[in-house]
Amino acid sequence: MARKNTDIRQEEIKQAVLDIIFTDGLKNLSTSNLAKRIGMSEGSIFRHFPTKQDIIISIIEDVQNDFIGQLRIIANSSLPPTERLQKFLCATVNYLTDNKGITMLLFSEASHNNDAALKSSLQQIFNNQKQLVSKIILDGIALGIWDESIPVENVAMLYMGIPVSLNIDLILSGGEFHADNFCSKMLQLILKILKK
Amino acid sequence: MARKNTDIRQEEIKQAVLDIIFTDGLKNLSTSNLAKRIGMSEGSIFRHFPTKQDIIISIIEDVQNDFIGQLRIIANSSLPPTERLQKFLCATVNYLTDNKGITMLLFSEASHNNDAALKSSLQQIFNNQKQLVSKIILDGIALGIWDESIPVENVAMLYMGIPVSLNIDLILSGGEFHADNFCSKMLQLILKILKK
């Protein structure tokens, strides 16, 4: 097979991992299947990643940087809180529906491996989202837009249920989730909770 | 090892499966580890279940019967809808915190195997809960207690986020979830959405 730089190969490998997870399930993610999917030899994979586990870790790091990074920009922007919340929610829904392999990876990896480092990364992704939502809500309360007596922590937890149960729906339905205006309808519900 | 009836052994095996999943992760659920955990020979396991997969399926059937059965009784009772919703939510929270192995099993199995029959069972568990919540809400609307203009399907989805994100918290924190009055606080939020 033609030579390519490690950074290119790493991207190809990570993409193939997500591809396999989505089409065949995590169970079928073997280095042998991975090599076949890319069309390279199995040994070659280990030129670009020291272990199979390191591929997974690298993917999770990507999620931190790309997805959480994007949400952080929205949450910290100077837009009105209501608008921030809307962009935040829709960005989440879009990311999850566009990256179904990642969805399945995050979900199963936590309970599959019981690896401490991995769990901690996943916990960070989960908690970062919760914190960013809390920030938006607190900003809205500070501006006098929303009810200051609501338990912010609990609303954030309820909010997190939206992406997470969307995740489950996506996995169980094989990726065919098509609720019209899903994110705007969900936003209305959350706004009703926040209303004074 | 002393002889016991198949039905007793099946229970022991299923309990050991949940035990291993919770303490060591699904990855370490091999028939070899399973036999060690129970203290019986590996071959003996196959006296009581035809395949390893059948053990998982049997556990999921238990969830259908025990957990969903319990929820169905609550949802169909003649109590006022508000009270039904409260019992329903608290029963769910209690079941999940008391059965952490099951929690992890349900979560990872869907994305791990990509097995159609298994996915369909899990989908049923998820959808049954959603439908029962919807029934309670519709009853409340019919009685004139709650706002008839709310999108019931979306509220049910939002509701489902509660058990599901609780699940994630449990998995990632290693089972140490201790939010005071979690279910009553969450109930307040849902009731605010339902309010006229």
Place this chain on the structure above:
DNA sequence: TACCTTTGTAAGTAATTACTTACATACAAT
């Protein structure tokens, strides 16, 4: 040109997997 590093591969490795086989014994029914 000569040389060195990077990227590629085929053919290994030992360990683990789910499951089977052959045989032994416990126990209930006759």
Place this chain on the structure above:
DNA sequence: ATTGTATGTAAGTAATTACTTACAAAGGTA
């Protein structure tokens, strides 16, 4: 007591796993 069935085990099985080794060639640099 005899017999048949259910339950137990030790020692297999072939397949698969993640990863290694030994070697070849590509391509940049001197």
